[in-house]
Amino acid sequence: FAVSYAAAKDAESALDFEDLQLHARDLLRDHEALREREQLRFRSIMVDEFQDTNRLQCDLVDLLTGPGTERFFVGDEFQSIYGFRHADVGVFRERRAAAETLLPLTRNYRSRPEVLGVVNHLFGASFGEEFQPLAASGEFPDPVFGTPVELLVTDKSAYEDSGVHWRRAEARHVARRVREVVDSGAASPGEIVLLFAAGTDAEWYEEELRAADLPTYRSTGRGYFGQQQVVDLLSYLRLLHNRYDDEAVVSVLASPFVGVSNDALLLVRRAAGRRPIFTGIERTIPTGLAERDERLLRAFRQRFDRLAEASTRLSLERLCERIVADHDYDLAVLAQWDGRRRYANLRKLARLARSYEELRGPDVEGFVRFVSEQESAGAKELEAVAEEEGADAVRLLTIHAAKGLEFKVVVVADAGRDRNAPSADEILCLADGRFGFRVADPATGKRYGAFGYDDVTARRKEEDEAERLRLYYVAMTRAIDRLIVSGSIDPGRAADEKTPIGWVLGRLDCAAELAAATGPVELEREGVRVLVRLDRGALVEPVVLDEPEDAAEPGQLALFSPDSAPPLPPLAPALAPIAALPEPPLHDVRRLSYSALALFERCSYRYYAERVAGMRPADGHGTVAGTTGLAATEVGDAAHRLLELVDLATPEPPDVEQVRVWYPGVTDEELARIAAFVETYCSSELARRVAALPGARPERPFAFEHDGVLLHGRLDVLQREGTRALVLDYKTNTLAQGTPEEIVEADYRLQRLVYALACFLGGAEEVEVVYSFLERADAVVSTAFVRADVPALEAELSEAVAxxxxxxxxxxxxxxxxxxxxxxxxxxxxPRLRGGSPRLSSLAAAG
Ligand code: SF4
Structure with a gap:
């Protein structure tokens, strides 16, 4: 990799950030005359934020230090939060120990004493002897009402069966509190910030703030390249470059560029047959389209042809602008609530295209590839900022982005988030040069640690934990007047105690007080006070704003009372009713596998996407050597394949290592899970029962016709004895979704009746269908049917087919x-559809 990377940089005459530092260090180190000349330029060197430097940067400072140069370092080891980009807090500690003069900085001119008291209480014990409690020295002319430090605690378990995700509930909790703070006059929206350790779900918090009628400005989340409008415009560029790019065609046709219905997509796909989708509209428009779809497709073809012809002579920037303008995409974007930002993102992509063209020429394909590479390399590009944006809006930032800033009210949100565990296959490297990784034994495929992997992993974990603590310290010390820490926690789950909110509650040692609380609880610890507001499932409904009160008053305002208003103009004549839209074309299904039926039952829209529109499911990569990790479907498949090897008469788990042959990418953890599934079955009461039955056989195919549809599939186990039949089906679902009975009822009812009908059609008079959930030996759902049930089963199947x-x-x-x-x-x-955002719900309904 190093050689290829260096060659790629040479080919571009490019230097990356590390090169700039390394080359500068080498120049200063190896060229005495140059070093002396540079040293003479500086009489004093001051390094700010010294805790965020590393050894290489320290070498550079040393090399610039001449015999008479004064040096001054400023830093706070408890604000070292840039380990991920190689900052090494150890360097700070070494230098501090060796410094001739130390000037402690313990006076804080930012936060109120009430806020600092809580911060000192929370972090003092964990940061050890080096931590010096902060003393408030700022001046605060206005008093702050109530308790300036609050915890918003959302009980995850209360939302388990509510249909509302706990993170959504927490976002509502935060939005409601922010609304109250604004309504009370304690702060304006522009004085409030929500800080996140990771911005991944900040979108939910923004939606809830918006639902509470609060203006927002978010600079976290999917990043620039993941924004829908950027994806849409790039898809259009891809399409202009290659009209037979199926993914680009579907994206463009479904996007606001065209906006045809799903039925139209299906008809275009059908018209193309086995050829690329674009051929379905290349010469003519498919028949059977709804009038609106036909009009949209015709307009698209005209504009697309014009743009394709113009693309050879327009600059990339101009081409982007023309695409957006010709399709009125700009109007569609500007009509949205954050339309100005979306539009600014489009403008930014056009500017990026111009810069690209200046360097590489007018190469559409090259530009699209360049942007895709940026995204897959995880390049951090912020969304464009529209003018005036964020002026008086609640800001949503990452904690890293807020470093060095201060805000009147700080909400540290999503503090119930657990840290992502590093990948087991990562090459781990410590600042002291120790490293470790895991290698696979070529004979068994088992992975072993190399080069002190276990020590390095343990050390790395400690460092990560310490840095996470410092991250929250930085977040909390951004607050001037009020600090609100919000997080969700399941009190019954031990792992949640390690989350930041769990850690804070642990430091306050308040479990008993919270368990007994029926409303907000004020805690007092060592002279500092914290108010805890608990939500135990009350926020299922979104925030509903009170209607503004009627402001009618006597005096001048009475002039505008309804009594004195001029008469309303007469009503416009009623329009003729709109004619009913024609029925959409029917989906004429001819064959259905039991898995297709199960898919239809779980999500009919996914069924449509996969089985009708031909979208391919995201494949796992477990079969590819050199990859790591299996998709959930691959884990299930591996367990089924192992169970096929089990002798049903004497159930013993087969060698699980066989899975590595089928799926070289399987991890040890997944292998253990798969082995546990198989062992669960083999040691179960059910396995003993099946072993005692004569003639039980695995993997039996079946097929029958019903209402003109061929239903087909395989039974995991079939046992026949006279006119009795038993069908056994293994399931690897997680039982966190509900009880086994609930899961079968919700997801496998149709599948179960198909199994039963298959047996009745094969001559059985009584059928028992058993689902064995392999997560637990006792998670078995058994349903018995008799021949008299057949008409009801057939009617239910007919209804599903219809x-x-x-x-x-x-x-x-x-x-x-x-x-x-x-x-x-x-x-x-x-899953974001479940949140009840008005925008998403309408999308769902439209879908
Ligand atoms: S809800 Fe949407 S994303 Fe989820 S399975 Fe259904 S179609 Fe797929």
Whole structure:
């Protein structure tokens, strides 16, 4: 990698940031005359934020220090939060120990004493002897009312079956409190900030603030390259470069550039047959389209042809502008609540295209590839900022972005988030040069640590924990008047105690007081006070704003009372009713596998995306050697394949190492999980029961016709004895979704009746269908059917087939179903639909 990377940089005559430091260090070190000349330029050197430097940067400072140069370092080891970009707080400690003169800085001119008291109490014990409590020295002419430090604690377990995700509930909790702070006059929106350790879910908090009618400005989240409008415009550029790029065609047709319905996408796909999708509209428009779709597709073809022809002579920047203007995409974007920012993002992409063209020439494909590479390399590019944006809005920032800033009210949000565990296959390297990684034994595929991997992992974990603590210290010390720390926690889950909010509650040692509380609780510890507001499931509904009160008053305002208003103009004549839209084309299903039926049951919209529109599910990569980690479907498949090897008469788990042959990418953890599934079955009461039955056989195929549809599939285990049949189906679902009975009822009802009908059609008079959830030996759901049930089963199946034929495709999001769904974030917002955002709900309904 190093050689290829160096060659790529040489080819571009480019230096990266590390090169700039390394070359400067080498020049100063190896060229005495040059070093002396540079040293003479500085009489004093002051290094600010010294805790964020590393050894290489310290070498540079040393090399610039001449015999008479004064040096002054300023830093706070407890604000060292840049380990991820190689800052080494150890360097700070070494230099401090060796310094001739130390000037402690303990006076804080930012925060109120009440805030600093809580910060000192929380962090003092954990930071050790080097920590010097901060003393408030600022002047605060206005008093602050109430308790300046609050905890908003959302009980995750209270939201388990509510249909509202706990993080959404926490976001509502925060929005409600911020609304109260603003309404009380304690701060204006522009004086409030929400800080996040990771900006991944900040969008939810922004939506809830917006729902509470608070203006917001967010600079966290998916980043610039993930913004929908940037993705749309890039798709259009891709399409201009290659009209047979299927993904680009679907993205453009479904986007506000064109906006055709799903039925139209399906008809275009069908018209293209096995050829690329664009051929479906290349020469003519497919028949059977709704009038609106036909009009949109015709308009698209005209504009697209014009743009394709113009693309050879326009600059990249101009081409971007023309695409946006010709399709009125700018108007569609500006009509949204954050339209100015979205539009600024489009302008920014056009400017990026201009810069690219100046360097590389007018190469559309090269530009699209360049942007994709930026995104996949995780390049951090902030969204464009529209003028005036953020002037008086609640800001949402990452803690790193807020370093060095201060705010009247700081809300440290999402403090219930657990740290992401580093990948087990990462090469770990410590600042002292020790490193370790894991290698696979070529014979067994088992992975072993090399070069002190275990020590390095343990040390790295300690360092990460310490840095996370410092991160929250930085966040809390941004507050001037008020500090609000918000997080969700499940009191019954030990792992949650390690989250930041769990840590804060642990430091306050308040479990008993909170358990007994029925409203807000004020805690007093060593003379400092914290107010805890608990939410135990009260915020299922979104924030509803009070209607403004009627401001009618006597006096001059009475002039505008309804009595004195001029008469209203007469009503406009009623328009003729709008003619009903034609029925959408039907989806004529001919074959259905049991897995297709199960998919339709779990989410009919995903069924549509995969089985009708032909979108390919996100594949796992477990079969590819050199990759790591399996998709959930691959874990399930591996468990099923192992169970096929089990002798049902004498159930013993087969060698789990066999999975490494099927899936070289499997991790040790996944392997252990798969082995546990198989062992659960083999040691279960159910396995003993099946072993005692004669003639139980695995993997039995079946097929039958119903209402003109061929239903087919395989039974995991089938046992026949006379007119009795038993079907066993293994499931690897997580039981966190509900009880086994609930999961079967919600997701596998149709599948179960298909199994039963298959057996009845094969001559059985009584059928028992058993679902064995392999997460727990006792998680077994058994249902018995008799021949008299057949008419009811057939009617239910007919109804499902009719629903599929009628095109009733609706998103039914859940974490389990949406994982790996090809529609996710392409034409469906997935789990975010559940949040009840008006915008997303309407999208779902439109879908
Ligand atoms: S993302 Fe989720 S809700 Fe949307 S179609 Fe896929 S499975 Fe259904």
């Amino acid at each position: 629903r599929i034929r009628a095109g009733e495709f609706r998103p039914t999001p859940s974490e389990f179903t949406c994982a790996g769904c090809p529609a996710l974030d392409v034409v469906c917002a997935g």
